[in-house]
Amino acid sequence: MTEDMLVVHGGAPLRGEVQVRGAKNLISKAMVASVLGTGVSRLYDVPKISDVGIIRGLLELHGVRVSTGPEGELVFDPSNVERASTDEINVHAGSSRIPILLCGPLLHRLGHAFIPDLGGCKIGDRPIDFHLEALRQFGATIDKTPDGLHLTAPERLRGTKFELPYPSVGATEQVLLTAVLAEGITELRNAAVEPEIVDLICILQKMGAIIKVHTNRVIEIQGVEKLGGYNHRPIPDRIEAASWAAAALATKGDVLVRGANQVDMMTFLNTFRSVGGAFEVLDHGIRFWHPGDELKAVALETDVHPGFMTDWQQPLVVALSQARGLSIVHETVYERRFGYTEALNKMGANIQLYRECLGGTPCRWGRRNFLHSAVIAGPSKLYAADLEIPDLRAGFSHVIAALAAEGTSRVYGVDHYIVRGYEDFDGKLAALGARTERPA
Ligand SMILES: CC(=O)N[C@H]1[C@@H](OP(=O)(O)OP(=O)(O)OC[C@H]2O[C@@H](n3ccc(=O)[nH]c3=O)[C@H](O)[C@@H]2O)O[C@H](CO)[C@@H](O)[C@@H]1O
Numbered sequence: 001m002t003e004d005m006l007v008v009h010g011g012a013p014l015r016g017e018v019q020v021r022g023a024k025n026l027i028s029k030a031m032v033a034s035v036l037g038t039g040v041s042r043l044y045d046v047p048k049i050s051d052v053g054i055i056r057g058l059l060e061l062h063g064v065r066v067s068t069g070p071e072g073e074l075v076f077d078p079s080n081v082e083r084a085s086t087d088e089i090n091v092h093a094g095s096s097r098i099p100i101l102l103c104g105p106l107l108h109r110l111g112h113a114f115i116p117d118l119g120g121c122k123i124g125d126r127p128i129d130f131h132l133e134a135l136r137q138f139g140a141t142i143d144k145t146p147d148g149l150h151l152t153a154p155e156r157l158r159g160t161k162f163e164l165p166y167p168s169v170g171a172t173e174q175v176l177l178t179a180v181l182a183e184g185i186t187e188l189r190n191a192a193v194e195p196e197i198v199d200l201i202c203i204l205q206k207m208g209a210i211i212k213v214h215t216n217r218v219i220e221i222q223g224v225e226k227l228g229g230y231n232h233r234p235i236p237d238r239i240e241a242a243s244w245a246a247a248a249l250a251t252k253g254d255v256l257v258r259g260a261n262q263v264d265m266m267t268f269l270n271t272f273r274s275v276g277g278a279f280e281v282l283d284h285g286i287r288f289w290h291p292g293d294e295l296k297a298v299a300l301e302t303d304v305h306p307g308f309m310t311d312w313q314q315p316l317v318v319a320l321s322q323a324r325g326l327s328i329v330h331e332t333v334y335e336r337r338f339g340y341t342e343a344l345n346k347m348g349a350n351i352q353l354y355r356e357c358l359g360g361t362p363c364r365w366g367r368r369n370f371l372h373s374a375v376i377a378g379p380s381k382l383y384a385a386d387l388e389i390p391d392l393r394a395g396f397s398h399v400i401a402a403l404a405a406e407g408t409s410r411v412y413g414v415d416h417y418i419v420r421g422y423e424d425f426d427g428k429l430a431a432l433g434a435r436t437e438r439p440a
């Protein structure tokens, strides 16, 4: 499909400024949280990305009135939450993972929830067993049918004690969004504590929830009878910020990422510096640049917060292909997050994948029968190629590689994938001096 294709003339460093707005991985959850309230909620700085449109559509099907204000403001009025037909909901089947988080809010409001097949990036099996087990413990009944999940809770859900086998972001959000209106106390052990989760807790607290974050990943939620609305400006997107930082490094450029927040990116910044990248933290963002010296190889493992995010590795690996020596990236969160390396190799990179847990510690997952360690030998000269994007973050890394390469590449799948997480992608590339075109 040529309309989904970006032509990239490589070889020019990215230079200039981009602005990041509210984090993709918070915005959609904040939208879901609005359903829990009886009052109007206002979310500011919402980027124009496709996941927002999908969740908006689902909320509207359930009777939430959504309107837009200036500069990315979204307003939610959930006073008339109602059931939607499975056929209508199924229009959104396979489009996002967020619908699973509607379980608790819809059960509280309606006693029933229908969840279509989930979508999201195909970067692993991505089961929802922790979600379903937690919901059962709250008292929900779950019926899996070929068209999706039907959940019922004829009585008020009850608080519970639950320990996650792994600090899953989605399952932690599931528990939070369910426990806030459940009867009694919920204790969640081994919870995820990503900045996006802390921001969701802030939103719920604004709505009237009582949530205590203890040490050692323990979160205690005291259920309340009723929640109101919220006014919230979300944390900036630290994945997008790191993506532009990696793009600056890989193209030997200099990019000021307005809105980038140091505290949410500390681990990334340490790695960026270890590779040889330079940055300066400013009041309104972070400037990232290639200082001219040869980049250095590093070993890193992806991990839950405060570790190195799994969503940061794909863009950074393009820069690592330009570093001298052997870099190791051990992916411990998802089983199949190296799909993009095939394209980089086609362009001249030297990346080998291994089933072993390379990098230091064994994979906490136990799922070792996957190619989840990458060894990147550099520096490699990159040449243009025709590339097919396999998922969102991989897509960004394809585009960076094309920008760093010699010659003209064609990148397919841009509008399908990149638009899920990067607002005004073409506009931002143009602002940074990238030489890209859309076919006529
Ligand atoms: C929309 C959103 O916020 N997406 C992010 C979210 O995804 P998401 O919330 O889906 O990621 P999780 O933290 O839940 O998944 C982490 C790991 O746990 C496994 N797992 C998860 C749930 C479950 O019930 N059973 C199970 O086995 C998954 O297969 C995966 O291997 O966190 C990931 C980890 O930071 C990020 O890469 C994604 O960008």
Ligand SMILES: C=C(OP(=O)(O)O)C(=O)O
Pocket (backbone or CB within 6 Å): 024, 025, 097, 119, 120, 121, 123, 311, 392, 393, 421
């Ligand atoms: C994996 C991602 O998102 P999702 O969970 O929506 O698929 C991502 O943002 O990189």
